[in-house]
Amino acid sequence: MDISTSVSNPVYILGIESSCDDTSAAICCETHLLSNVVASQKVHEQYGGVVPELASRAHQQNIIPVVHQALKQAGIDKKQLAAVAFTRGPGLMGSLLVGTSFAKGFAQALGLPLIDVNHLQAHILANFIDNDDSVQHPEFPFLCLLVSGGNSQIVLVRTPNDMEIVGQTIDDAAGEAFDKCAKVMGLPYPGGPHIDRLANEGNADAFRLSKPRIEGYDYSFSGLKTSFLYLLRDELKLNPAFAEERRADLCASLQQTIVEILMDKFRKAADYFKVKDIALAGGVSANSGLRKAFTAYAEQSGKRAFIPKLAYTMDNAAMITVAGWFKFVQNDFCTLSAPPFARVEI
Numbered sequence: 644m645d646i647s648t649s650v651s652n653p654v655y656i657l658g659i660e661s662s663c664d665d666t667s668a669a670i671c672c673e674t675h676l677l678s679n680v681v682a683s684q685k686v687h688e689q690y691g692g693v694v695p696e697l698a699s700r701a702h703q704q705n706i707i708p709v710v711h712q713a714l715k716q717a718g719i720d721k722k723q724l725a726a727v728a729f730t731r732g733p734g735l736m737g738s739l740l741v742g743t744s745f746a747k748g749f750a751q752a753l754g755l756p757l758i759d760v761n762h763l764q765a766h767i768l769a770n771f772i773d774n775d776d777s778v779q780h781p782e783f784p785f786l787c788l789l790v791s792g793g794n795s796q797i798v799l800v801r802t803p804n805d806m807e808i809v810g811q812t813i814d815d816a817a818g819e820a821f822d823k824c825a826k827v828m829g830l831p832y833p834g835g836p837h838i839d840r841l842a843n844e845g846n847a848d849a850f851r852l853s854k855p856r857i858e859g860y861d862y863s864f865s866g867l868k869t870s871f872l873y874l875l876r877d878e879l880k881l882n883p884a885f886a887e888e889r890r891a892d893l894c895a896s897l898q899q900t901i902v903e904i905l906m907d908k909f910r911k912a913a914d915y916f917k918v919k920d921i922a923l924a925g926g927v928s929a930n931s932g933l934r935k936a937f938t939a940y941a942e943q944s945g946k947r948a949f950i951p952k953l954a955y956t957m958d959n960a961a962m963i964t965v966a967g968w969f970k971f972v973q974n975d976f977c978t979l980s981a982p983p984f985a986r987v988e989i
């Protein structure tokens with residue numbers, strides 16, 4: 644597909660994202676991003692994880708101001724919009740319902756078409772967000788490592804709307820491994836960024852952690868999580884201050900193991916599918932160790948690596964607008980009766 648496909652008038656699309664604990668609205672003109680407003684919910688930090696009921700309530704409070712702000716920053720009036728794109732799933736049902744219902748009401752009131760977007764596809768299409776003219780994009784087909792709090796997948800991307808999962812986690816996601824191990828070390832939620840920061844000060848070879856042995860391109864992180872827990876439990880019996888004293892080494896060893904697990908399978912898949920371009924996506928793609936390993940692999944293998952800017956790795960509506968644009972050019976709209984899906988594959 645020629646992604647430079649364009650239509651005669653500027654097409655402004657409003658995107659709405661509310662799948663988990665970030666309320667976000669963005670405006671794009673084709674793939675060119677005009678605004679991206681994200682209201683993150685701090686309320687969950689004290690619980691060490693997202694509380695679904697609190698997330699839905701916060702989305703209700705945030706959605707109107709966030710959309711208002713996105714229109715204001717983009718410098719356009721809502722009457723100039725050509726369509727409304729929204730995250731239909733996967734995600735938390737209560738959270739999805741807020742964004743979906745808002746998008747439907749807003750589109751209906753303005754007589755605009757609706758575009759339903761798969762949140763996971765949108766993470767991958769974050770690699771096509773333009774907010775500066777020099778940005779290059781992967782060429783189709785490419786292979787994407789999609790790593791977030793809920794998913795770890797290797798995806799063959801044939802076109803913006805034709806993606807195939809070639810490998811995925813059979814239990815926990817990479818982000819869950821980061822977050823759960825961070826929790827047992829007493830680090831705040833979400834733990835991934837804290838582990839990343841502390842890992843830079845530690846010795847990655849200090850501890851050996853277990854790696855899964857699974858056929859094909861699938862992942863598993865539950866064994867690693869258990870081996871981390873047992874290591875901590877055994878060492879804490881000998882030295883109650885172990886977790887604090889060795890925190891940086893623990894983080895560095897854990898991060899290195901997660902990155903190795905992710906890259907081992909991804910390398911194999913990229914070699915098998917003989918793709919020229921490879922891309923990272925999802926919240927865990929913010930990880931500095933993973934970004935480094937991904938770029939190094941691309942350099943060694945002569946492939947081109949694409950990694951979204953940090954702001955577009957986490958949940959955001961910019962990626963929803965761009966995914967919406969790719970469906971808009973295909974006239975791929977949905978009806979008002981389209982329900983949100985808590986679980987849905989790519």
Ligand code: KG4
Nearest residue numbers: 791792793818833835839926927930957958
């Ligand atoms: O994609 P995302 O924003 O939400 C989901 O849709 O799941 O990803 C959130 C996940 C969390 O598990 C968080 O700990 C992880 O991304 N994360 C990181 C980093 N930044 C965010 N993990 C490792 N290193 C980071 N720098």
